Amino acid sequence: MEISLLTAVVLVLAAVGFLSGRSRALATAAGGARNLRSLPGHYGYYVAVWCGAPALLLILLWSFFQGTIVESLLVAGLPDVQGLSEAELGLLVNDIRNLASGNIVSKEIDPEMRAAADRYGSLRTMAFGALAVLSLALAIGGGALARGRVSPRFAARERVERAVGVFLIVSSTIAIFTTVGIVLSLLFEALRFFNLIPFTDFLFGLEWSPQTALRADQVGSTGAFGAVPLFTGTFLITLIAMAVAAPIGLLSAIYLSEYAPGRFRGAVKPLLEILAGIPTVVYGFFAALTVAPFFRELGEDLGLDVSSESALAAGVVMGVMIIPFVSSLSDDVINAVPQSLRDGAYGLGATRSETIKQIVLPAALPGIVGSIILAVSRAIGETMIVVMAAGLAANLTANPLESVTTVTVQIVTLLVGDQEFDSPKTLAAFALGLVMFCVTLSLNFIALRVVQRYREQYD
Amino acid sequence: MIDMTRPEREPGAISKTVADRLKRRHAAERRFRLYGIGAIAAAMAILLTLFVTIVGSAYTAFVQTHVKLEVFFDPRKIDPEGTNSAEAIRGGDFGGIVKASLRNRFPEATGRRDKRHLYDIVSTGAAFDLRTMVLENPDLIGATRDLWLVAGDDVDMLVKGKMPRDVPETDRRLNDRQIAWVDALSADGDVEMRFNTRFFTAGDSREPELAGILGAAVGSFYTMLVTLVLAFPLGVATAVYLEEFAPKNRWTAVIEININNLAAVPSIVFGLLGLAVFLNVAGLPRSAPVVGGMVLALMTLPTIIIASRAALKAVPPSIREAALGMGASRIQTTFHHVAPLAMPGILSGTIIGMAQALGETAPLLMIGMVAFIVDIPGGPFDAATVLPVQVFLWADSPERAFTERTSAAIVVLLFFLVIMNAGAVLLRKKFERRW
Numbered sequence: 099m100e101i102s103l104l105t106a107v108v109l110v111l112a113a114v115g116f117l118s119g120r121s122r123a124l125a126t127a128a129g130g131a132r133n134l135r136s137l138p139g140h141y142g143y144y145v146a147v148w149c150g151a152p153a154l155l156l157i158l159l160w161s162f163f164q165g166t167i168v169e170s171l172l173v174a175g176l177p178d179v180q181g182l183s184e185a186e187l188g189l190l191v192n193d194i195r196n197l198a199s200g201n202i203v204s205k206e207i208d209p210e211m212r213a214a215a216d217r218y219g220s221l222r223t224m225a226f227g228a229l230a231v232l233s234l235a236l237a238i239g240g241g242a243l244a245r246g247r248v249s250p251r252f253a254a255r256e257r258v259e260r261a262v263g264v265f266l267i268v269s270s271t272i273a274i275f276t277t278v279g280i281v282l283s284l285l286f287e288a289l290r291f292f293n294l295i296p297f298t299d300f301l302f303g304l305e306w307s308p309q310t311a312l313r314a315d316q317v318g319s320t321g322a323f324g325a326v327p328l329f330t331g332t333f334l335i336t337l338i339a340m341a342v343a344a345p346i347g348l349l350s351a352i353y354l355s356e357y358a359p360g361r362f363r364g365a366v367k368p369l370l371e372i373l374a375g376i377p378t379v380v381y382g383f384f385a386a387l388t389v390a391p392f393f394r395e396l397g398e399d400l401g402l403d404v405s406s407e408s409a410l411a412a413g414v415v416m417g418v419m420i421i422p423f424v425s426s427l428s429d430d431v432i433n434a435v436p437q438s439l440r441d442g443a444y445g446l447g448a449t450r451s452e453t454i455k456q457i458v459l460p461a462a463l464p465g466i467v468g469s470i471i472l473a474v475s476r477a478i479g480e481t482m483i484v485v486m487a488a489g490l491a492a493n494l495t496a497n498p499l500e501s502v503t504t505v506t507v508q509i510v511t512l513l514v515g516d517q518e519f520d521s522p523k524t525l526a527a528f529a530l531g532l533v534m535f536c537v538t539l540s541l542n543f544i545a546l547r548v549v550q551r552y553r554e555q556y557d
Numbered sequence: 558m559i560d561m562t563r564p565e566r567e568p569g570a571i572s573k574t575v576a577d578r579l580k581r582r583h584a585a586e587r588r589f590r591l592y593g594i595g596a597i598a599a600a601m602a603i604l605l606t607l608f609v610t611i612v613g614s615a616y617t618a619f620v621q622t623h624v625k626l627e628v629f630f631d632p633r634k635i636d637p638e639g640t641n642s643a644e645a646i647r648g649g650d651f652g653g654i655v656k657a658s659l660r661n662r663f664p665e666a667t668g669r670r671d672k673r674h675l676y677d678i679v680s681t682g683a684a685f686d687l688r689t690m691v692l693e694n695p696d697l698i699g700a701t702r703d704l705w706l707v708a709g710d711d712v713d714m715l716v717k718g719k720m721p722r723d724v725p726e727t728d729r730r731l732n733d734r735q736i737a738w739v740d741a742l743s744a745d746g747d748v749e750m751r752f753n754t755r756f757f758t759a760g761d762s763r764e765p766e767l768a769g770i771l772g773a774a775v776g777s778f779y780t781m782l783v784t785l786v787l788a789f790p791l792g793v794a795t796a797v798y799l800e801e802f803a804p805k806n807r808w809t810a811v812i813e814i815n816i817n818n819l820a821a822v823p824s825i826v827f828g829l830l831g832l833a834v835f836l837n838v839a840g841l842p843r844s845a846p847v848v849g850g851m852v853l854a855l856m857t858l859p860t861i862i863i864a865s866r867a868a869l870k871a872v873p874p875s876i877r878e879a880a881l882g883m884g885a886s887r888i889q890t891t892f893h894h895v896a897p898l899a900m901p902g903i904l905s906g907t908i909i910g911m912a913q914a915l916g917e918t919a920p921l922l923m924i925g926m927v928a929f930i931v932d933i934p935g936g937p938f939d940a941a942t943v944l945p946v947q948v949f950l951w952a953d954s955p956e957r958a959f960t961e962r963t964s965a966a967i968v969v970l971l972f973f974l975v976i977m978n979a980g981a982v983l984l985r986k987k988f989e990r991r992w
Contacts, residue, residue, distance in 0.1 A: 102936070165840020259888040266802060269794035273815040273862075276855050280826060283833030346596045353593025366597055373604060375978060377916030379945045380611070380967050383952045387960065388610050418603050449582050451589035472821070479823020481919035482945075486952060506825055506919070513832065514922050531829045535822065542821045 101161050104230055105154065108237050112150030115241040119145030119248055127250045136255035144254040147261050149241030153233040160229045168221050176214060194218050284535055287528035294522045295323045300529060302326060306492035306503075308512060308523045323526055325533070327492035331409070331502030335484060336477040338413025338498055339420055343477075344470055346417075347424025354425070355432045356454055367426075374422035382486030385415035390487055397499060405501040407489035413498065416483050423473045431465025432458060464552035471545035475538040481506040505530050611971075615964035618756065621766060622708040622716045624679060625747035626658040628687065629701045635691060636698060646691050646698075651684035655706065663738055674735050678742075680707040682755075682767040705749065710765040710958035712739055716748060719957060730957075756965065760931045761947065765958035768951070770966050772933045776846055776926075776941030777915060783850020783937055784857060784914050789907055791854070792861030793896075796903070799862075800869040801891045820859035827856045828923025836924060843925035844940040852920045857910040864906020868899035873992045901988035905981035912977040916970065918945040944970045 120142035127133040134141070169191060176190075190211075197215035248254070292300070303324015350370065354363050390411035397404030404410070435458050443453040459466070489501030490511060512527040571579075632639070634657075635649035659675050660666065666675040683706040691697050711730045714720040716739065726732050731739075742748050759769025795816075803809040831852035835841045841848050872895050880890040896903075921927070926942050927950060934941035942950070944966060951963040 102938075162839045166838070169840065255886065259886060262888055262892075263802065266794045266798035269791045270798045270803070270809075270812050272791055272795065272855075272858065273812055273819055276819060276830070276858070277815050279834055280822065280830045283830055284826070287833060346599055349593050349596035350600060353590070353597060357590055357593060366601075369604065370597075370600060373600065375912065375916075375974065376607070377918065377945050377948075377970060377974070379916070379918045379948050379952075380607075380971070383948060383963060383967065384607050384610065386952065387614075388606070418600070421600055449586045451586045452582070454589070475821060479825065481823070481825045482949065485919075486949070506823070509825060509829070510919070510922055513829075514927055528829060528833070531826055535826050538821060538823055539818060542818065 100226055101157065104233060105157055108150055108153045108157070108233060111153075111234075111237045111241065112146040115149035115245070116142035116146040118241075119143075119245055122245055122248045123250075123254070126248065134250050135253055136258075140254040140258050141248050141252070143258045145241055145244045145248065147258065148244035149237050151261070152240050153237035156233050156236060157229065160225075160233075164225055164229075168218070168225055171221055172214065172218050175217060198222070280535065284528055284532040287525050288532040291522055291525035291529045294525070299323060300325055300526075304494060306508070308508070308526055321522060323522060325505075325530065327494040328503060328505045328508055328530070330494060330496070331488070331492070332478055332504040332506075334409050334496060334498060334502055335413040335416065335488060335504055336474055338410060339417035339477045340470070340474060342414050342417025343420040343424050343473055347421045347473075348428055348466065350421070351425040351428035351432060352454060352459075355429050356450065356458070367429075370422050370425055373418060374426075376419070378419065378480060378482040379486070381415050381419050382482040382484075385411050385483055385487035389415050402499060404499045405489070407487065407501040408499050409488060409502045410498040412484050412487040415487060416477055416480055419480070419483065420473045420477055423476055424469055427469030427472065428462070428466050431462045431469065434465070435461045464548050468545040468549040471541050471548065475541035475545070478541075479506065479534060479538050481510060485510050505534050509534075611964050611967050614961050615968045617717050617719070618961040618965035619753050620750040621753040621755065622713040623705040623749050623751045624708045624712070624742055625703055625705050625749070626655075626662060626679070627701060628654060628658045628704045628706075629661075630654065630687075630691065630697045630699060631657065632699050641695060641698075643692060646695065647688065649688065649691070651687045651691075652681070654687060655679055655683050663741075666734075671734065674732060675738065677709050677731075677735065678712050678738060680709045680764060680766045682762075682764065683707050705751065707755070707766055708748075710956060711735075713766055714957050715739060716743070716750070717961075719961070756962070760933050761929060761942070761950070762931060763929075765954075765956050765962055768959070768962060770944065770947060770969060772930060773942050773944045773947035773966070774969070776930075776934050777943040779846035779934060779937040779941065780849045780853065780921075780943050781911060781915060783847055784853045785907075785911060787851060787854035788857045788861055788910065792858050792907070792910075793865050793903060795858070796862050796865030796869060797891060797896065800866050801895065802887070816859050816862055819855075820863065823919075824856055824917055825919040825923065827852050828920030830855070831920060831924045842938060842940070844928045844930070844942075846926075846934065846937040846939075846941050846943075848924050849921050849926050849941075849943065850937065852924060853914040853917060856917065856920065857914045860910035860913060861903075861907050864909065865899070865903045868902025868906065869895060871902065871992070872898045898990065901984050901990075905985045905989075908977050908981040908984070912974050912981075915943075915977070916945055916974060918949055921946055922949075944973075 120138045122145075123134055123138050123141035124131060131138050172194065173187065173191065194211060194214045195218060197211060198219045300323050303322065304326050305322040305324045306327045307322045350366075354367060358366070390406055390408065393408055393411050393414075394404045394406055439457050439461060440453050443457045444450075448456070484504045484507050488504060488507055490503055490507065491501055492503050492508075493500055495502060509527045509530050512523055512530075631654055634653045635651070636645045638645060656672075656676050659679060660672070663675055666672050686707065687704075708716070711720065712735075715722075715731055715736065720729060720731065722729075722736065739748065755767065756769045758771055759767060760772030762768040795812075799809060799812065803812075831848055835848045835851060836843060876894055876898065877890055880894045881887070885893065921943060926946050928940055928942065929950070930940050930942055932939075948963055948966045948970065951959045951966060
């Protein structure tokens with residue numbers, strides 16, 4: 099909150115800089131704005147940029163690194179931390195932090211901790227004070243310096259435009275940084291996981307039970323991290339989803355693009371797209387509240403034993419969500435098939451459906467395959483529906499009536515709630531995330547290649 | 558001379574085999590067409606079922622059962638010292654007052670267990686309501702009023718007909734005596750449905766009848782604010798750079814591939830990124846809308862960039878040439894002429910991206926926005942939750958009364974989404990120029 103106030107102050111300073119730069123430019127130009135090399139506003143922007151940009155950058159970097167630096171200073175100042183493990187240390191630091199901000203603490207407060215908390219508080223205040231002084235000095239100093247350079251012959255426009263250009267280039271690299279950030283964070287944590295659990299055990303193990311014992315002497319689970327049941331579960335649910343989405347999506351795309359009159363198409367297409375706009379948590383609720391009980395009762399009537407968190411319910415609802423992905427992409431591809439091909443087929447006496455089945459669909463096949471692959475990648479990464487409607491038990495089964503779990507469900511269950519970053523349980527989530535990232539990325543890549551490679555060139 | 562004669566047949570007639578085949582072919586044609594209609598009908602039917610179930614279970618959550626009781630504001634319980642100060646009133650035993658009113662009404666409840674069951678009829682929130690009333694108007698102390706108090710969630714379910722009466726007593730949340738009491742109250746006209754204002758003005762609660770969505774809505778607002786502030790300038794700047802300034806080289810190709818890849822990355826992976834980078838490396842607060850907004854901004858960026866590029870591409874080159882010809886610099890051309898013309902498309906793309914972000918749940922679970930938070934967040938650094946996560950949390954709660962509240966929260970969420978999407982469509986239809 100204090101940081102936002104500081105940011106606001108810097109922004110106000112920049113606005114003041116703009117006004118003062120402009121008025122100074124006008125004042126120094128004898129005979130009005132026409133004698134200035136750039137527009138008066140450019141001088142204002144020049145001062146504002148020098149006033150605001152360095153200070154804001156400093157605030158940004160500072161707030162990013164302040165937490166870690168203050169913490170390491172705090173740990174360095176603690177009296178007896180050598181004997182503590184990383185987890186205990188983390189807990190201690192957490193307690194001190196909570197104590198300083200007046201929250202509930204996990205154990206009794208001893209004077210040592212109280213002192214540490216006070217020190218933490220004063221460190222934070224000091225850090226913020228230093229930041230405030232530095233950034234304000236930077237803003238005022240930068241602004242004053244820039245203002246001093248304002249003169250009628252000064253090329254303010256070129257400089258401002260260069261700054262804008264730099265901003266544009268920097269923004270465009272955010273996408274790269276994001277990708278790098280995703281890859282690095284997943285890879286880093288996953289490697290820590292593979293240090294604890296061998297890579298092959300993870301990828302080929304048949305048993306998944308991440309519950310590790312809290313105490314060494316506790317009975318039961320020691321944790322097994324064989325991800326095969328998760329992969330098969332994901333595969334099963336994706337298969338069910340595609341069994342729903344592919345025919346419905348493809349057939350409706352064909353009908354809309356080949357048969358439907360314009361008004362019908364105009365009305366139905368947005369309705370189909372609504373399916374893609376509904377938040378996935380709504381589908382999850384729908385699956386758990388309506389669809390799963392429906393399948394369960396249906397199964398009871400037929401004498402089948404359907405689990406209340408069956409793969410079928412989650413898969414079908416996920417399929418419904420994916421219908422628009424298949425249909426709108428296929429629709430585009432089918433529309434891109436040139437009319438002359440259809441006319442040729444009609445000329446030979448083919449009916450419409452024969453034309454579609456024997457001419458249009460083969461011509462559009464690469465695009466349709468691409469759209470289905472994209473839909474599969476969407477289904478693999480989908481989280482909320484399976485979290486709410488699929489189970490937690492990692493069953494290695496191909497029976498859609500049983501409960502299975504998926505990669506995304508496990509990531510969520512492993513990471514929601516309190517975490518400690520040295521247990522394989524938490525790190526496993528990142529390993530799963532890495533696998534999923536790689537799979538969806540390669541699916542997208544394949545889809546793109548299929549579309550590009552096998553697209554027939556007409557006209 | 559070639560013999561042109563063919564088998565004798567009437568002119569215009571066709572052979573039986575051909576006629577049969579034609580019939581089959583036409584039947585296949587009709588079948589195929591039916592498949593198409595069937596597929597569309599199936600999709601529409603599912604959509605309709607979805608909306609009917611959600612809205613059908615939601616509308617009852619907008620009213621709340623209230624019970625009329627004669628409440629005596631006992632001075633001994635509110636303010637035993639007689640100081641009349643706000644502090645003393647705040648510490649007053651208002652729960653005891655509600656309980657006394659219930660005992661007055663049903664003196665036949667004597668045993669301990671009986672009394673406890675009796676107290677379940679009125680929500681624990683009623684005591685807070687009384688406290689607020691007395692704080693606003695201290696003259697009430699010592700007075701006796703007929704007041705409508707919030708009923709407990711089980712009574713609410715019973716009155717709304719969502720709790721079956723004909724099952725064995727052990728399978729119900731209310732026993733026979735409680736039901737008899739409620740029936741006695743409603744026979745006297747002392748049970749009434751009133752508009753559930755609390756649902757729109759309160760934060761989350763463990764008690765369904767006291768839970769509201771304002772906390773989540775405010776959390777969503779701050780999150781969206783952060784997302785917009787980050788994603789809009791960055792997205793538009795990227796699109797402008799790639800469309801107007803970037804040279805066509807390997808570097809820009811890498812950027813473009815990256816953007817397209819990010820658009821296809823599962824949203825939960827962004828949550829993992831936020832957890833590893835924003836929380837663990839940068840040490841930003843857990844559960845805070847800032848972090849949620851940052852994660853969602855990264856997720857929304859590709860949508861905004863792709864839409865903005867399309868909008869910029871649609872502006873004809875003649876505009877740029879005219880501006881450059883008049884002596885404008887390239888930056889001036891872009892920001893004074895091209896970008897304003899592309900703005901409707903850019904804005905509608907942004908709104909669609911924001912609507913996606915508003916409905917997103919999974920990445921926010923990763924960064925701890927699933928905490929149970931009663932207070933209404935006061936800023937983007939406070940712990941908060943958002944609407945879709947609230948839906949998730951309530952959907953997980955075992956109380957029957959939370960089901961209708963979940964649906965009601967979904968209705969509210971869908972309402973915002975519909976408004977945003979309609980705004981985007983309107984913006985495009987009304988202001989976008991076709992060249």
